[in-house]
Amino acid sequence: MNASTSRVPINWKRNLFFIWLGQLLALCGDAFALPFMPLYIRDNFGVADETVRGGIVAAYQFFGTMTFCISNPLWGMFGDRYGRKLMLLRAYFLNGITIPLLMFAPTWGWLIAFRALVNCFSGTVSASQTLVLTTTPEEHHGFALGVLSTALWSGTVLGLLGGGVIVQYFSYRTAFFTCGAMFLFSGVLMLLFVRENFVRPAKKTGGAGKMRLRLSGKIPALLLFIGAVALARRMDVPFLPMLTELVGGAEKAALNTSLVSAGAAVGGIVSGLMFGALSDRFPAWKLALPALCVAGATMLLQARTESLLMLGVWRFCCYFAAGGIEPVFLKVLAQSVAPENRGGALGWSASVRVGGGVVAAALSGAVVAKFQTRGVFMAAGFIMLALLPLCLATLRRAPRAEENRG
Numbered sequence: 001m002n003a004s005t006s007r008v009p010i011n012w013k014r015n016l017f018f019i020w021l022g023q024l025l026a027l028c029g030d031a032f033a034l035p036f037m038p039l040y041i042r043d044n045f046g047v048a049d050e051t052v053r054g055g056i057v058a059a060y061q062f063f064g065t066m067t068f069c070i071s072n073p074l075w076g077m078f079g080d081r082y083g084r085k086l087m088l089l090r091a092y093f094l095n096g097i098t099i100p101l102l103m104f105a106p107t108w109g110w111l112i113a114f115r116a117l118v119n120c121f122s123g124t125v126s127a128s129q130t131l132v133l134t135t136t137p138e139e140h141h142g143f144a145l146g147v148l149s150t151a152l153w154s155g156t157v158l159g160l161l162g163g164g165v166i167v168q169y170f171s172y173r174t175a176f177f178t179c180g181a182m183f184l185f186s187g188v189l190m191l192l193f194v195r196e197n198f199v200r201p202a203k204k205t206g207g208a209g210k211m212r213l214r215l216s217g218k219i220p221a222l223l224l225f226i227g228a229v230a231l232a233r234r235m236d237v238p239f240l241p242m243l244t245e246l247v248g249g250a251e252k253a254a255l256n257t258s259l260v261s262a263g264a265a266v267g268g269i270v271s272g273l274m275f276g277a278l279s280d281r282f283p284a285w286k287l288a289l290p291a292l293c294v295a296g297a298t299m300l301l302q303a304r305t306e307s308l309l310m311l312g313v314w315r316f317c318c319y320f321a322a323g324g325i326e327p328v329f330l331k332v333l334a335q336s337v338a339p340e341n342r343g344g345a346l347g348w349s350a351s352v353r354v355g356g357g358v359v360a361a362a363l364s365g366a367v368v369a370k371f372q373t374r375g376v377f378m379a380a381g382f383i384m385l386a387l388l389p390l391c392l393a394t395l396r397r398a399p400r401a402e403e404n405r406g
Contacts, residue, residue, distance in 0.1 A: 031159025164258020
């Protein structure tokens with residue numbers, strides 16, 4: 001039995017439902033406001049120049065992901081010591097309070113600083129994954145993680161649709177307040193309906209060394225690839241509103257961005273469910289390699305399109321393909337470590353994903369300064385295609401779960 005749970009049984013299906021619902025609402029709230037920051041910077045601070053605004057967006061993304069990358073391992077250690085449910089409550093309530101502070105930033109410099117502060121308290125996805133793993137029977141881990149992953153895409157769908165309408169017809173401030181309220185409501189759901197029979201572990205010397213041992217050998221190759229995919233997937237995200245503006249005009253850029261993003265998120269939902277089922281029947285490399293090819297090719301096509309309709313089509317295809325890569329690798333990672341170390345392994349995977357986001361923010365800033373908005377999408381597509389050899393090598397070298405037990 002996991003060290004973090006007692007012998008009192010937990011209704012894992014009920015837990016999974018409310019953890020999923022909390023993630024759905026929180027990520028929906030996140031998508032109400034934060035994806036529209038390039039447009040907010042243009043309208044609220046009067047920065048219309050594409051290159052200057054791209055640099056501000058890159059800095060906003062870089063410092064936000066940097067503070068998250070630094071704080072996330074610390075929150076993970078607190079979770080191991082004091083409970084994963086407590087970490088989710090911390091993230092939900094503090095984000096609900098701090099995200100609305102962004103609208104009070106008097107300049108874009110303060111906006112970047114406030115975003116860095118907000119991200120210090122974030123981290124709901126990895127905390128939810130760990131809580132699900134520690135409260136769900138092992139034979140249902142794949143199903144539970146697959147269900148939880150759909151909250152990311154479905155929450156994004158609802159949030160982008162609702163956020164685009166709110167920004168277009170109401171105000172950015174309304175979107176910020178709604179975002180904060182959704183996080184707070186998710187925290188209330190966690191507090192009332194999710195159980196965790198957490199037993200505080202005794203202090204042990206050499207614990208960190210044991211974790212290093214469990215993650216030694218071939219496991220870092222899996223983490224490296226997860227971080228590299230995160231780099232490629234996150235390069236373009238802050239610049240989608242700017243590409244939508246270039247293709248469809250500035251008048252309805254927020255609404256068009258929400259529609260394109262929502263369609264892409266639908267692709268991610270379908271992909272997560274389909275790839276989750278197929279991963280039980282086929283080797284991981286047979287799924288990941290074609291998905292990476294399609295994701296890279298359709299990212300390149302987005303960079304060249306001049307039609308909003310085709311931008312939506314290519315982005316749907318890209319997210320459908322890319323949405324299946326990470327779940328496949330997370331399943332391989334979970335099978336590659338002993339059960340008692342799976343929470344830690346997911347914590348490491350969250351850290352490398354965020355690290356990939358930090359590199360993506362810095363790299364995208366350099367690319368947009370040199371090649372403008374479309375260049376970022378071209379670079380992301382080429383990076384995905386360049387990862388094909390690493391993908392094949394990593395999955396072939398992945399150890400089996402039984403090699404890490406004992």
